[in-house]
Amino acid sequence: MQFGVDTSLDTAIGAKTAGVLAKAFDMRTVGDLIGHYPRRYASHGELTPIRSLPIGEQVTIVAEVRKASERQMQARRGSLVEVVIGDGNGEMSLTFFNQKWRLGELRPGRRGIFAGKVGLYKGGLQFAHPEYELFDDEASVDAARWANTPIPIYPATAALTSWQIRKTIEAVLDKLGPVPDPLPAEFAAAHKCIPARDAIEAVHRPETVSQAHVARHTLRMQEALLLQTALLQQRAEVRRLHAVSRPAGSLLERFDAVLPYTLTPDQESVGAVIAQDLVGEWPMNRLVQGEVGSGKTLVALRAMLQVAQTGGQSALIAPTEVLAAQHLRSIAKMLGPQLAPELIPTLLTGQMPAAERRKAALRVAAGQSRIVVGTHALLSESTTFAELGLVVVDEQHRFGVEQREMLRAKGTAPHALVLTATPIPRTVAMTVFGDLDVSTIRTMPAGRAGITTHVAPLADKPSWFGRVWERAAEEVAQGRQVFVVCAAIDAQKELVDGELPPPVEGEATGPRWGVVQVAEMLAVHPSFADLRVAVLHGKMHSEEKDSIMRAYAAGEIDVLVATTVIEVGVDVPNASTMIILEADRFGVSQLHQLRGRVGRGSVPGLCLLVTEAEDATPARTRVEAVAATLDGFELAEVDLELRGEGDVLGDAQSGARSSLKLLRVVKDADTIAVARAEAERLLEADPTLATHPALADAVARRVTQAERAALGKS
Incomplete structure (x- = not known):
């Protein structure tokens, strides 16, 4: 029987192992399993620097047995097998209780892979009851080839070691049938990518390091194309919705006339783009990033006035009560005594006294308040809007996609404006917010002392x-x-x-x-x-x-x-x-x-x-x-390189965007840009991907329904 990528793991490897993989890595299908790529490769001749092992973490290393002995324990009955493994520069101990038979396996000179949690014992590093797999002594038949064959080291858990995962994957690969190639043939050839089935085989069972490199290059390009295609499809979905046109009028003119300072060039240009979005045929879906104090709130308020002109309401959702209250004070102050009574800016938070909150909710439901500022209280079922036309989300990274969707669902295809003071590197913006239009405010208002x-x-x-x-x-x-x-x-x-x-x-x-x-x-x-x-x-x-x-x-x-x-x-x-x-x-x-x-x-x-x-x-x-x-954009790049994008993207970006497998947004910036251009070209010529069924299927598999929903909610 041949397996396909959609074959269930229960069928392919049995319910018991499938259950362990489902629990540890949320794997359900053969495609999920073969998409669990090695995090690095070791070689039979390589010895891991033991000195650099992090205490308290689960690690997998290649090492050599130096000595092994058994002694009777004093504090309790039984014996203790103590083994010392080393790498020429450092050593660590392995301990096993009442397992004398280990001495027959762990003989001095044997090499192997050892996995366990790094602990401290008498000032030295230790594995207590580690898992291990020793290299075959007979492998010296072709010693040179054996020494240079890469050993895949997989992301593993205490319940499932790297080599157990490797053996499971190898058993599945032996029965894996053809794998449709998601990369268009000309594109694959132009970027030196190998066929999908060959790439899967070579990433898990490479004969040489260079073979693994080619496989990873191909799989990275596949991942980039799938994610960019999904993001662009989502953008197209939004653009199929019909939005109420919100042309600017006297409210905005009156506001600008009494503004005590002039807008910065970036505030003007970003404001003009937003004003254009608000009269477009489809809902605006824009991210505005700018340094702390660059005037993003003013830009958002001008958009709210444009929406209020046509009777629409705007909801600004902030991450904390303190910030929501301050936003309201700031907005009321900017509106001044002329406009504030007309627009009735209203605060709605969960901590307000019940009577006050009821009054606020009534003003919002009746449409009296055309500017509403709040926290998660805006998401509750009891909060309704008369005509929600614009959703403004402050500090994007603090809200999960589900929360944003709950707010957007309170209107009919409302416009969405996302504000962030955390500068986002171009590659992250393309990978994480690829379905949003991104605007940047770089110039700071005059008069700041620095x-x-x-x-x-x-x-x-x-x-x-x-x-x-x-x-x-x-x-x-x-x-x-x-x-x-x-x-x-x-x-x-x-x-x-x-x-x-x-x-x-x-x-x-x-x-x-x-x-x-x-x-x-x-x-x-x-x-x-x-x-x-x-x-x-x-x-x-x-x-x-x-x-x-x-x-x-x-x-x-x-x-x-x-x-x-x-x-x-x-x-x-x-x-x-x-x-x-x-x-x-x-x-x-x-x-x-x-x-x-x-x-x-x-x-x-x-x-x-x-x-x-x-x-x-x-x-x-x-x-x-x-x-x-002081340049936040420069620091954002530094942050990515120091910490890696896993931390930078954060859990709030749930779904396909943050579950990057091989792609790294700093290192693979060029790959992402190339994939973006190809996805744009393909979807422009073939919006439903009818002539690219393998790509369409791969996107559907890679971006699950839940993940697609997450993309849709952003």
């Missing part, structure tokens, strides 16, 4: 910690305000707002400084005796958070000690200083976002990145990269 950033490296200069607090007190003495940001609420309890950022390289401990600890320290610090210090974090009630932010914005608080709850949108022009403790625990883009909270007015901004990370570690490199430039 920001200076310094690293306070406590590993080299511990005395700088004291100087940081003196510097903060000096700023307050000049009538300015200070932010202090911590990675946790309470470091002793490890209470964290959101996900704890990665720890310092080589350390397993949690954060040392939480909001609680900093507040306690400042309470007894002589320089802060007369200063007004307050704390802010996500576990506080929303009314309390809002009241603290209002007091800080009004200048009634000198120093605000907070978690990353202040990361986005908080606008206090008098805030001059941002102190980020344990800065190495934050990502590059997060540090850049936090820094953007200061230097927003005429007061020069100062950002102090305090870190105990050692020089030349990845953690320290991250912090120094932020200090080296």
Whole structure:
């Protein structure tokens, strides 16, 4: 019996193994299994650098047995087999309880693949009861060929080792029939791609390293073409919907007439593109990216006024209560006494008192309020709109696709505008937001004093910690305000707002400084005796958070000690200083976002990145990269290269976009661009892919219904 890519794994390998694979990797079909590619290749002659193994992680290595012995245990009955494996530079131990027979297999000089969780024992590295597969001693028949044959090392789990996955895949490959080629023949030839069936065979069972390279190149090109085709099909789906035309009129003219400042060139050009989108035949689906403080909210508000002109409503959904409340205040202020009473901007959040929330919901349902700002409360079934014409999503990466779809479903093909202050590299925009039109605001409003950033490296200069607090007190003495940001609420309890950022390289401990600890320290610090210090974090009630932010914005608080709850949108022009403790625990883009909270007015901004990370570690490199430039777009590229796109894309981009297999958006930028152009050419000539059935089928398999729904909801 031959298998096809759609054959169920139950049929191909039996229910038991299929069940393990389904649980570990969500695999259901032969196509899923053969699409589980090796993460790297080892060789029989290669020895892995044992010294560099990460403690606490599941790893697979190639090593040689150095010595093996058995001894009786003292604390309990039975014996312990201890084996030492090495690579010429370092050694580690393997331990087995009551398994004397292992001595017959693990003889000195034998080589093999060993897999387990790296632990520490008596100061050395250890595998306890590892899985292993020894190389065949008879393989020296053709020694040179054997030594150079690549060994695929697969992403594995504790329940399923790399070689168990390899053997399962090999058993399936032996019975795998023809695989339709998704790449058009001319395109494949032009880009030196091999047939699909050959690529699958060569990626899993290469005879040489170069054979594996060619296979991976082909499969990367396939993946890029499938994803770009799916994204462009989704864009076409949106363009088949009919949108209500929303031409600009007197509302926007009156607003622009009283605007106290002129728009920046980018605000004008992006605004003009959005205005054109709003009168188009299909719904706008646009992403606007721009630095913190570049004026994205103003651009969005002008779009809301254009929609309000025709009686439509706009809903702006923000990730936090604090940000939603601030957006409403900011919008009401920009509209002024002339326009605000006419448009009735309304706040709707889950934490509002019930009576107040009911009144707000009624204004929205009746269509009295044409601008609605809120959090997830806007998604609840009880929230209805009279005529929802525009959905504005602030900070795209904080919302899952399902949540955005719930809001869009409250209108009839409403326009969608997505705002982000996290600059997105071109390749990520193409891969992740490929169905959205992307606009960028680079120019900053005039009159900004700018920001200076310094690293306070406590590993080299511990005395700088004291100087940081003196510097903060000096700023307050000049009538300015200070932010202090911590990675946790309470470091002793490890209470964290959101996900704890990665720890310092080589350390397993949690954060040392939480909001609680900093507040306690400042309470007894002589320089802060007369200063007004307050704390802010996500576990506080929303009314309390809002009241603290209002007091800080009004200048009634000198120093605000907070978690990353202040990361986005908080606008206090008098805030001059941002102190980020344990800065190495934050990502590059997060540090850049936090820094953007200061230097927003005429007061020069100062950002102090305090870190105990050692020089030349990845953690320290991250912090120094932020200090080296204020260009968020440059930092976004650095972030991708330092962390990889898995972190940058985040889980919120669920579905096909983030489940990249071989593609890497930085390394494979050219491949993605080539695939995009080919997908555009194919769909322009053949929108249903009727003449490319293999590509159509591959897209349907690769982008499942759930993933396609996810694409549709963005």
